[in-house]
Amino acid sequence: MKDYIEERVLNIAVYIVENNATVRETAKRFGVSKSTVHKDVTERLGQLNPSLAGQVRSVLDVNKQERHIRGGQATKEKYLHMESI
Numbered sequence: 001m002k003d004y005i006e007e008r009v010l011n012i013a014v015y016i017v018e019n020n021a022t023v024r025e026t027a028k029r030f031g032v033s034k035s036t037v038h039k040d041v042t043e044r045l046g047q048l049n050p051s052l053a054g055q056v057r058s059v060l061d062v063n064k065q066e067r068h069i070r071g072g073q074a075t076k077e078k079y080l081h082m083e084s085i
Contacts, residue, residue: 001044001048005040005044006044006048008030008032009040009041009044010045010048010052012037012040012041013041013045013049013055014052015030016041016059017052017055017056020062022063023037023041023060041057041060
């Protein structure tokens with residue numbers, strides 16, 4: 001694995017753990033695609049730092065469990081905003 005990829009993987013992992021960030025938020029912050037973030041933390045990180053990979057997996061699991069709630073809140077806010085116009 002190239003050095004710049006290893007550095008990106010570790011930076012992304014630390015960002016996710018420190019900020020409880022979603023894959024989408026992380027991708028936007030680092031200027032890469034969601035697919036790249038996902039591949040970095042699910043495949044590449046395990047080879048570089050297994051303990052950090054476990055921490056990231058915990059954050060991503062929580063995000064996955066809360067995903068449907070966030071979607072419902074976004075839809076609610078969308079329609080509340082539409083009513084006020």
